[in-house]
Amino acid sequence: MRLITWNINSLRLRLPLLQRLIEEQAPDVICLQETKVPDPLYPQDALAELGFPHQLYRGMKSYNGVTILSRTPLEAVADTPDWCGKTDCRHVAATIQTKSGPVTIHNFYVPAGGDIPDPQENDKFAHKLAFLEEATAWFKANPPKRSILVGDLNIAPLEHDVWSHRQLLKIVSHTPPETSRLIDWMKAGFEDAMRKAIPEPEKLFTWWSYRNRDWKKSNRGRRLDHIWTTPDILPGLNTIEVLSPVRDWTSPSDHVPVLMDIAL
DNA sequence: ATGGTTGCAAGGCAA
Numbered sequence: 001m002r003l004i005t006w007n008i009n010s011l012r013l014r015l016p017l018l019q020r021l022i023e024e025q026a027p028d029v030i031c032l033q034e035t036k037v038p039d040p041l042y043p044q045d046a047l048a049e050l051g052f053p054h055q056l057y058r059g060m061k062s063y064n065g066v067t068i069l070s071r072t073p074l075e076a077v078a079d080t081p082d083w084c085g086k087t088d089c090r091h092v093a094a095t096i097q098t099k100s101g102p103v104t105i106h107n108f109y110v111p112a113g114g115d116i117p118d119p120q121e122n123d124k125f126a127h128k129l130a131f132l133e134e135a136t137a138w139f140k141a142n143p144p145k146r147s148i149l150v151g152d153l154n155i156a157p158l159e160h161d162v163w164s165h166r167q168l169l170k171i172v173s174h175t176p177p178e179t180s181r182l183i184d185w186m187k188a189g190f191e192d193a194m195r196k197a198i199p200e201p202e203k204l205f206t207w208w209s210y211r212n213r214d215w216k217k218s219n220r221g222r223r224l225d226h227i228w229t230t231p232d233i234l235p236g237l238n239t240i241e242v243l244s245p246v247r248d249w250t251s252p253s254d255h256v257p258v259l260m261d262i263a264l
Numbered sequence: 265a266t267g268g269t270t271g272c273a274a275g276g277c278a279a
Binding site (some may be wrong): 009010019036063110115210211251254 | 266
């Protein structure tokens with residue numbers, strides 16, 4: 001199975017880029033975050049025409065929004081939590097059938113957390129930490145099997161997941177309260193497939209700010225997007241590729257797609 | 265230390 005995860009930063013605006021990505025990479029499953037489209041306006045027909053008639057989506061006006069697209073049928077996972085009681089469209093999960101049996105895919109968009117890394121001063125940071133703790137508790141209570149978890153987790157956990165470990169330790173996305181919670185969450189049943197394929201100390205980034213004149217030259221990136229799998233399916237891992245050239249396509253997202261080939 | 269850019273949707277907010 002070829003899976004791509006991508007924070008597309010507006011599904012409707014970037015449908016042409018998604019089409020190019022599909023034509024070039026021919027994925028079987030696509031997980032998108034920051035679709036920024038309310039469910040009634042979701043482009044069902046356009047995505048079906050691109051080869052993805054099976055769609056699970058949870059969107060809202062202006063913000064957030066996640067979707068899973070598949071060439072083959074998806075079955076929505078029932079009874080997923082309403083994280084932090086906010087109904088803010090940050091998680092969708094589905095099961096698909098493979099030769100070796102069903103596999104469950106979780107697609108997350110973790111709160112970015114604002115600018116100030118202090119939960120007392122910044123409600124958005126408090127929300128981020130609470131979200132991470134809720135997710136950890138839920139997976140501990142519901143141990144995952146034959147599962148893939150992807151998404152924009154808005155945290156770069158390892159030293160070489162950021163352009164400068166030292167300069168980012170107090171910057172939201174790389175602070176110890178976040179990175180320790182993200183690793184706790186992963187240890188609730190998953191392994192880091194991206195780092196399995198591309199271990200430290202190789203630098204690995206999936207996001208480059210819009211606020212840099214030349215993203216490639218300054219290369220101040222972070223690994224905010226992740227692919228985790230449960231250990232039972234990880235031996236099938238064949239390829240992880242960060243599709244960095246997409247950052248140079250016309251009117252790009254600030255995140256690039258990450259691709260995984262896994263034998264299932 | 266600050267500001268730099270983008271999307272949504274029509275002025276700021278979130279990232």
